[in-house]
Amino acid sequence: MNPSIPSMKTRIGVGASALLAAGAMAVAGVGAASASPSPTATASAAATGQAKTAKVAGGLQAFLGINADSPQAVGDRAAKAAEALVNHPQLFAKLPAALQADVTTLKDAPAADRVKDAYKIKTTALSGGYGPEVQKRAEALEKTVTGFAGLRQELRTAFSSGNPGAGLQKVADQLIAHPKLFAKLPANLQADLTTLKNAAPADLDAQANKIKDTALNGGYGAKVQKMAEALQKKAATPST
DSSP: OOOOOGGGOOOOSTTHHHHHHHHHHHHHOOOOOOOOSOHHHHHHHHHHHHHHHHHHHHHHHHHHTOOTTOOHHHHHHHHHHHHHHHTOHHHHTTSOHHHHHHHHHHHTOOGGGHHHHHHHHHHHHHTTTTOHHHHHHHHHHHHHHHHHHHHHHHHHHHHHOSOOHHHHHHHHHHHHTSHHHHTTSOHHHHHHHHHHHTOOGGGHHHHHHHHHHHHHTTTTOHHHHHHHHHHHHHHHSSOO
């Protein structure tokens, strides 16, 4: 598997890191193939191109959730992501020259300018300023980022609600609709989410509460437990 850049991962609740990383891979599309007469060589080159494109898409992902009025912490994370990109020369070299320049500017930006510089990268990518390939991938990734932001909100609402059934059922629907992402979850969580997705309205809350309790008690593994605990804490805090 390709090495991933930890600072670029966005926490989105249950299965967070794995899901979003997989999302970046899924929407990245195929990379540019190289011309070679040998089928084996062509397949190998295409696979390499795809992996590189996916990494570039993963790098873009760090900037696509940013708004002009995002908090300073978001700008700081984006600057770290920019630094991580610059520190991967093979990946960085795949970016268009204008994007390389803007990522370098963000990496070196004073704290007060980080949100503004990161937001500029987002808007330039989405408007085609780095070329049609980057624009296409940025648009696809933004859809994924937006979708998972909604998922995170649904999860937090479900964790703070006495009637979590409908909210968690929406989460289950969304996850099951992305088979590659769904496959990243523990098998028993997949089974319980499938049961929840197909549950009758009268059974929704009971099944959702079972999933919450199992997650918090470590029944889906330590990683999911940690994320569920963080979600519960966030749910208990009025804002963020």
